[in-house]
Amino acid sequence: MTSHLKETAMSLDNTSRAARPGHDELVPSRYALRIGEIDVLVLSDGVLPLPTAMLAHNAEPAVRAAWLDDMFLPPDAFDWALNVVVVRSGGQTILIDSGLGSDPNLNLPRAGQLVMRLEAAGVDLASVTDVVITHMHMDHIGGLLVDGVKERLRQDLRIHVAAAEVEFWKSPDFSRTSMPQGFPDALRSTAKRFIKEYHGHLRTFDEEHEVAPGVVVRRTGGHTPGHSVVRLASGGEGLTFAGDAVFTVGFEQPGWYNGFEHDPEEAARVRVRLLRELAATGELLVATHLPFPSLGRVAADGDAFRWVAAFWDY
Template identity: 30%
Template sequence: MQLSRRQALASAAAIAAAPLLGSTAASAAAAPADKQAPSFYRYRVGDIEVSVVSDGRFTFPLEDSFITNAKKEDVSAALQRAFLPGDTMTIYFAPLVINTGGKVVVIDTGNGPLAREKNRTNGLFAENMAAAGFDPKAVDMVVISHFHTDHVNGLLTAEGTPAFPNAEVLVPAVEWKFWMDDGEMSRAPAGRMQSLFKNNRNIFDAGLKRKVTPYEWGKEIAPGLLAVETVGHTPGHTSYVLSSGSGKVFIQSDVTNNPNPFATHPGWHAFFDQDADVAEKTRRRIYDMVVTEKLLLQAFHYPFPGLAHLEKDGDGYRVIPMPWNPAI
């Protein structure tokens, strides 16, 4: 039987495609991955290399008490406008590892290994830090912004020993004074505040034996790292300006939580702000400054890696995430 030219071409195409089809079928039988790749992201501020190292995230049902001065349905609507679920809230956590060329500096430490054992979605800082190539024994300084569990619990291992055994631990002087004051602890209301006092005493007394160095605002506490007063979230809450050469980034700690809804609605008060009115004033003051000076913003609770620019948008702010850069 003699094939026409069209039939011959069709047969050749079918033969050529056959190995591809077989390969596709074979690869489909591979087991699916059950976890994400290690989460870290690097960029430079002048000569300083910054590694954002994810500690994971925490998702919980949205409750009336989460934002104390807004209705739950209004908060839900704001989340949905940002294409987020309206019935849950997600908080992200992103400590930093800064290589100044002479020192390795960690800023905040995440929820800690016990959180990792409990829920598997946060407390990931230690393993992601190792994946990023950092040895905790080689860390020279650990800088703490404030004494909430998601910032200090990673100071200890699961066994209760220092996670960064050779590092100097720097803490805000005002924050240290408040949480280490026995009178303040005795007056703390039952519930969350008493739990925070208990946790901080466990971290800094039992774990670190109070071997810390308090620091003051307005001073450079590590190479290129200036401590900035941003109180309200806690009495000694601190943010930072990291500078090198012409590069500058504002490290905001917890000036806001997740930008949706706290950047879009800076007047909303979260239950975890210790002095909500002061926290709001600080939020507006700092964000107006960031907008005016066109500073790059690094945010602990923004979706990973938390690097963005801001612009004013009515009564709130619009967050413009920095695009991913394959180069450092």
């Protein structure tokens, strides 16, 4: 991996400087790298504690429990990471997803940290020219619904999202998901509110769209009908932000169904295709729910895959 951390941090508004008073944290929450001429900053929006059954609701409980035990994870619930990416290319500043925001009804106080962590990294909301939404689950759009955020964003902000995703949330189908109580209603209401508040900023695409030089968003479907991934390519290097196409368990068990997947069979097919592509190219992968900074590569391992975490570059 070619990574020029000092140069990248400087071009990302001095992201490596000390956090402002009140923002000091003892956990790592941002990681900067460069893909060719594209600056990339991975930010943690915090963590979501969720039932482990949601990792694989089509797996035998004993098999799922054995996997969790092998991974030294608790049997009932554990913390899912929430990662967001800021990209600078061609004079544009692009936010890919926006984290959970605030939903007190779901009691998730350790998520929704994005605004604070953007500020601590020196990234001004007013500098964001574009937002890419991989899909409209609340942990990807909620940060834009936090009180006061919209007023700080540019009036000419462009929000790129697949047309199929917007259409789906007009009348969403949860019949094939397996979520904790309260989540479907929260997802439905958050998506409805997001479309209402930001409809004038939406720039929809059908299958693929170049947001900025070397920044291409592509619809995959599966997780939701309009779920999309974002590939960065510059100087012979590449990185894919996979959104929710890949979860931690998905390397060893790509056929296990996640509870948030609206079309589990198609989501599994999407996952396998994407992991095969990345194993073949050796390009970097970042995903929403892989442990922060979720930066690594994919190796093929028979019919399954192996996650190879990148060494941190200081």
